Amino acid sequence: MGISREEVEQLDRLVVTRKRVRRGENLYYTDDRFHSIYAVRSGFFKSTVLAEDGRDQITGFYMPAEIMGMDGIGTERHACDAVALENSDVCIIPFAKLEEISAKVRGLQRQFHKLMSREIVRDQGAMMMLGSMRAEERVAAFLLNLSQRFVARGYSPSDFNLRMTREEIGSFLGLQLETVSRLFSRFQEERLIDVQQKHIRILNAAGLARAAGQEPC
Amino acid sequence: MGISREEVEQLDRLVVTRKRVRRGENLYYTDDRFHSIYAVRSGFFKSTVLAEDGRDQITGFYMPAEIMGMDGIGTERHACDAVALENSDVCIIPFAKLEEISAKVRGLQRQFHKLMSREIVRDQGAMMMLGSMRAEERVAAFLLNLSQRFVARGYSPSDFNLRMTREEIGSFLGLQLETVSRLFSRFQEERLIDVQQKHIRILNAAGLARAAGQEPC
DNA sequence: CGTTGCGTTGAATAAGGTCAAATAGAGTGG
DNA sequence: CCACTCTATTTGACCTTATTCAACGCAACG
Numbered sequence: 001m002g003i004s005r006e007e008v009e010q011l012d013r014l015v016v017t018r019k020r021v022r023r024g025e026n027l028y029y030t031d032d033r034f035h036s037i038y039a040v041r042s043g044f045f046k047s048t049v050l051a052e053d054g055r056d057q058i059t060g061f062y063m064p065a066e067i068m069g070m071d072g073i074g075t076e077r078h079a080c081d082a083v084a085l086e087n088s089d090v091c092i093i094p095f096a097k098l099e100e101i102s103a104k105v106r107g108l109q110r111q112f113h114k115l116m117s118r119e120i121v122r123d124q125g126a127m128m129m130l131g132s133m134r135a136e137e138r139v140a141a142f143l144l145n146l147s148q149r150f151v152a153r154g155y156s157p158s159d160f161n162l163r164m165t166r167e168e169i170g171s172f173l174g175l176q177l178e179t180v181s182r183l184f185s186r187f188q189e190e191r192l193i194d195v196q197q198k199h200i201r202i203l204n205a206a207g208l209a210r211a212a213g214q215e216p217c
Numbered sequence: 218m219g220i221s222r223e224e225v226e227q228l229d230r231l232v233v234t235r236k237r238v239r240r241g242e243n244l245y246y247t248d249d250r251f252h253s254i255y256a257v258r259s260g261f262f263k264s265t266v267l268a269e270d271g272r273d274q275i276t277g278f279y280m281p282a283e284i285m286g287m288d289g290i291g292t293e294r295h296a297c298d299a300v301a302l303e304n305s306d307v308c309i310i311p312f313a314k315l316e317e318i319s320a321k322v323r324g325l326q327r328q329f330h331k332l333m334s335r336e337i338v339r340d341q342g343a344m345m346m347l348g349s350m351r352a353e354e355r356v357a358a359f360l361l362n363l364s365q366r367f368v369a370r371g372y373s374p375s376d377f378n379l380r381m382t383r384e385e386i387g388s389f390l391g392l393q394l395e396t397v398s399r400l401f402s403r404f405q406e407e408r409l410i411d412v413q414q415k416h417i418r419i420l421n422a423a424g425l426a427r428a429a430g431q432e433p434c
Numbered sequence: 435c436g437t438t439g440c441g442t443t444g445a446a447t448a449a450g451g452t453c454a455a456a457t458a459g460a461g462t463g464g
Numbered sequence: 465c466c467a468c469t470c471t472a473t474t475t476g477a478c479c480t481t482a483t484t485c486a487a488c489g490c491a492a493c494g
Contacts, residue, residue, distance in 0.1 A: 049341055049342070049344075049345050051345060051349065051350075051430065051431075052430070052431050053430050053431070055349050055430075056349075057344060057345040057348045057349045059341045059344050059345070070333075070334055070337055071334060071337055071338050071341065072334070073330050073331055073333070073334035074331045074332070074334035074335035074337075074338055075331075075334075075335075075338075079338045079341065080341065099323075099326060099327065099330065102320075103319075103320045103321070103323070103326060104320070106316075106320070109316060109320060110316065113290050113316065113333070114290055114291045114292075115291070116287075116290070116330070116333040116334070116337070117287055117288060117289070117290030117291035117292075117333070118291035118292075119337050120287055120288055120291075120333070120336050120337055120340060121288050121291055121292075121296045123337060123340035123341060123343075123344060124266055124276045124288065124296065124297065124340060125266070126340075126344050127266075127274060127276050127340060127343050127344055127347060128266050128268060128274040128276070130344060130347035130348050130391060131274045131347050131388070131389070131390070131391035132268065132272050132273075132274045132388070132391065133268075134449080134450095135449075135450065165471095165472065165473090166472075166473065166474095167472085171348070171349070172348070173348070174347060174348035174349065175450080175451090176450070176451055176452080177472090177473080178450090178451075178452085178473090178474080178475085179449095179450060179451075181472095181473060181474055181475080182450095182474080182475080184473095184474095185474070185475080197458085197459075197472085197473080198472095213268065213269070213270050213272075214268075214269050214270070351481080351482095352481075352482065382439095382440065382441085383440075383441065383442095384440085384441095392482075392483090393482075393483055393484080394440090394441080395441090395442080395443085395482090395483075395484085396481095396482060396483075398441060398442055398443085399442080399443080399482095401441095401442095402442070402443080414440085414441075414490090414491080435494105436493105436494095437492105437493085437494085438491105438492090438493085438494105439490105439491095439492090439493105440489105440490085440491090440492105441488100441489080441490080441491100442487100442488080442489075442490095443486100443487085443488080443489095444485105444486085444487085444488105445484100445485090445486090446483105446484085446485085446486105447482105447483080447484070447485095448481105448482095448483075448484085449480105449481090449482085449483085450479100450480090450481080450482095451478105451479080451480070451481085452477105452478085452479075452480085453476105453477090453478085453479095454475105454476085454477085454478105455474105455475090455476085456473105456474085456475080456476100457472100457473080457474075457475095458471100458472085458473075458474090459470100459471090459472080459473095460469100460470090460471085460472095461468105461469085461470085461471100462467100462468080462469080462470100463466105463467095463468085463469100464465105464466090464467085464468100
């Protein structure tokens, strides 16, 4: 988007290669030397940071067309672990090449900056959720967020499979897995969603949005 | 750092201008059209995002030499409010110019990318704090983080004035102001810090680090 | 001085966390 | 194909932590 035909040819020079990552494997580890960023082509990832005392926190989930690894640019080492939640494919985008070419191709430079900025805004949204929403609101907002991202990728917004466990959802939301489970059950009782293990159907998106505190009461 | 003499000359073309922002005034508002990023020269800022229902969350505090406004690049509108906590000075860095020149000056491009990446990593650290630390740990970690940032700027690491209220600290940490106040009192009883209103003296940094869960118990 | 905003402290309460037990699936090897 | 195992999930009971509500103190300022 926003780049010309000849610019596209330059893009080919990015010599993007592909890589398979099996479920449970790391795409990269914290402190790994940074060389590339990664575009998810298929599959699902989580990124986790771990504290000195061993606790870890999931800082994001990544689905196709999303970019991972920009955490590594600042220190030239990755600042989190990236783990595949299912068998996945990524494009490896060598960062030195990307910088070189984006210096020539204005549209690419712009796109890349926007991408990084959106990651910042996304994280700030997560901070808002963690800092000022109650458990019920977080879980509702989480489901709506997933829904929106699925629909943007051509999948159903109201019918999808969770790729992560209750514990992983809890880690991302700053809750215990039991709390997540209870809220799923509660939303089901209230006919907002239908839960069948990892399979979620959203029955009442407006109701969920209300539960997320995103609508007038 | 990392840029040559002739590159420095190019930098002058950034035609950086300055701006005063008085205590309580906004440097920018959410949804303001994005044109520039800002380097804090003197003073102190907070950035806040607000939810649909009016609640707001402080997503960061900014002190001299830190950069604000990168949240606006992605959508070309700012995603948060930036408010001065005391009379402050900023450098206005026109973003179009910055992109133009950083395309030519390799060192500048690199520095800018690192800056954005560090902002991502910083936010992920905040997410970890909000998601997986207890109130006591958050407050201790907050004080240590401030201390580190002060010392990096040539101020005392153990003797400083808070520029923000208890309520603002609470908002940033996802706690109520009373909880913050109680923990300050508790740390004082434990001789970890000395609190006199907004004036903080860190008496036992190792003890604080332990309270932050950053050290072996 | 009275006012106002900020900070501290106490008591009661509610929200989530912790612990424990039961259940349900998915995958494995016979 | 079935029994078995292991892990993920659900649910209940109880407990801890932090919030809420309220009162009071303090300092700055007109």
